[in-house]
Amino acid sequence: MFKILSKELLAPNIYRMDIEAPRVAQSAKPGQFIILRLDEKGERVPLTIADYDAAKGSVTIVIQTVGYSTGKLCELNPGDMIADFAGPLGQPSEFVHDSPGELSRKRILFVAGGVGTAPVYPQVKWLFEHGIKADVIIGAKNKDTLIFVNEMEAVAGNVYIATDDGSAGYKGLVTALLCDLIDNQGKHYDEVIAIGPMIMMKFVAQTTLKYGIKTIVSLNTLMVDGTGMCGACRVTVGGKTRFTCVDGPEFDGHQVDFDEAMRRQGMYRTIESRKAHMAEERAQGHACNIGLDR
Numbered sequence: 001m002f003k004i005l006s007k008e009l010l011a012p013n014i015y016r017m018d019i020e021a022p023r024v025a026q027s028a029k030p031g032q033f034i035i036l037r038l039d040e041k042g043e044r045v046p047l048t049i050a051d052y053d054a055a056k057g058s059v060t061i062v063i064q065t066v067g068y069s070t071g072k073l074c075e076l077n078p079g080d081m082i083a084d085f086a087g088p089l090g091q092p093s094e095f096v097h098d099s100p101g102e103l104s105r106k107r108i109l110f111v112a113g114g115v116g117t118a119p120v121y122p123q124v125k126w127l128f129e130h131g132i133k134a135d136v137i138i139g140a141k142n143k144d145t146l147i148f149v150n151e152m153e154a155v156a157g158n159v160y161i162a163t164d165d166g167s168a169g170y171k172g173l174v175t176a177l178l179c180d181l182i183d184n185q186g187k188h189y190d191e192v193i194a195i196g197p198m199i200m201m202k203f204v205a206q207t208t209l210k211y212g213i214k215t216i217v218s219l220n221t222l223m224v225d226g227t228g229m230c231g232a233c234r235v236t237v238g239g240k241t242r243f244t245c246v247d248g249p250e251f252d253g254h255q256v257d258f259d260e261a262m263r264r265q266g267m268y269r270t271i272e273s274r275k276a277h278m279a280e281e282r283a284q285g286h287a288c289n290i291g292l293d294r
Contacts, residue, residue, distance in 0.1 A: 002036075002085040004078050005058055013065045014115060015074050018049070022057030024087045029096055030123040031250055032216065038072055042083065045069050045242050048119035048195075048218065048249070049088065050148075059087075062118035062147070074229065090249050092121050094216060095195075100130070108134040109181075110156075111174050111204050113196020114141075117148045118178045119218065120195050125155045133157030135187070137177055139186040139196065143168035153240060174200065175207045182211060189213055198262050205253035215253035219244050219261065248293030 005018040024034060033048045051060035065071045076082070095103060108127065112120040117138050127134050135158045140146045140196065142165045153159050161169025162177040169179045175197075181187040192215045194204040201217040208215040219235055233244035236257035 001081040001083060002081065004076055006078055007076070010062065011145045013074075014059060014145075014147060015063050015065075016118075017063065017076075018058045019082065019085055020057060021056075021103060023060045023083050024059050024085065025052045025057050026054045027110075028052040028054075028059065028088040028122075029092035030126045031093035031096070032088035032090050033119075033245075033249060034047040034061065034063075035086055035089060036073075036082055036086070037084040038069065038076075039083045042072075043069050044084075046089075046220075046238035046245070047221070050118035050126070051069075051122050053270070058192050059085075060118075061113055064115045077176075079260070090245060093126075093245070095123075095127070095191075103127070103130060103132050104126060104280050105190075106132070107188060107190045108132070109178075109187075109192045110134055110136045111139070111178065111192060111194040111196070111200075113139045113174060113194075114145070115147070116196030116200075116218070116220075117146075118289060120193075121148050121151055121155075123193065124152060124286065125148060135181075136160070137162060137174050137181075139163070139174035139177075139200065140168075141165070160204075175203050178204065178207055191216065192253075193250075194218075198265060201253060201256075202258035205256070205258070209254050215254060216250050218249045218254035219251060220249070262278070 003020040008016045010016050015172055027081050028049050028119045033046055035044045035046050037044055047061045047063065051061060063070050065074050079177055110120045110124060120136065124134050124136060134156055136152050136156045137160045138146060138149060138152065139162045146168060151214050161171060162174050163169055165289065192204065192208050193214050194201045194215060194216040205215050205217060234241050234246055237251045238255035
């Protein structure tokens with residue numbers, strides 16, 4: 001069992017939790033993720049690590065209530081226990097393996113969208129601790145849905161904000177701000193790392209392709225077992241099948257078949273919606289005795 005140490009509301013329906021998980025915290029690296037289960041009968045929920053503290057033995061996760069399991073998770077409070085907290089899983093960020101000399105020559109820009117801002121933070125923090133100040137674009141619908149801005153400003157070179165409605169920072173999409181930085185503000189980057197909604201990463205990759213900038217994306221497709229055995233996380237990269245949980249979650253953004261990934265993601269959303277509806281019916285004593293809930 002794993003204890004919830006703290007809980008904080010970051011934005012509407014978005015929570016930050018610190019989980020007591022010493023072994024995970026000691027082994028975690030930027031870019032990796034965990035899979036948790038609330039109880040023995042619960043479904044596996046994959047979440048990218050948002051921070052970790054080996055000394056305290058804690059791992060930070062950020063959860064958005066988008067379905068039944070994430071909703072139940074966000075109802076828990078400090079002191080409550082989680083049945084399973086497996087990790088760290090997946091491959092760490094590519095730059096972790098670079099030599100100090102290679103890192104010092106890289107000009108890196110992170111593009112973070114929505115909840116994707118959370119897993120960007122440990123990557124930017126790791127680079128900062130190794131003498132590299134990366135730039136960061138944080139995108140959100142409005143100022144009320146921005147997260148991790150203060151944390152990011154403490155470790156990044158420059159932090160640029162883009163909101164759909166212009167309530168904070170640049171008014172427009174992160175891709176428009178990216179173009180503005182390069183075309184009008186004289187910025188030059190050797191690598192872009194994008195984490196956020198699938199559609200955002202797709203268009204970031206399309207944008208950087210025309211500039212010839214290497215681009216890495218972190219795919220948040222559904223993962224179940226964390227070992228690649230179930231195949232639920234398969235994606236097509238460069239015409240070949242890859243498994244997000246073991247080969248990723250980071251891939252070359254210019255090689256990912258985003259349209260296929262989004263179709264499969266949409267299918268899982270439909271299933272999740274049905275499960276949430278069935279759970280609500282059970283709670284109200286109206287559970288169906290046939291079909292999906294059996």
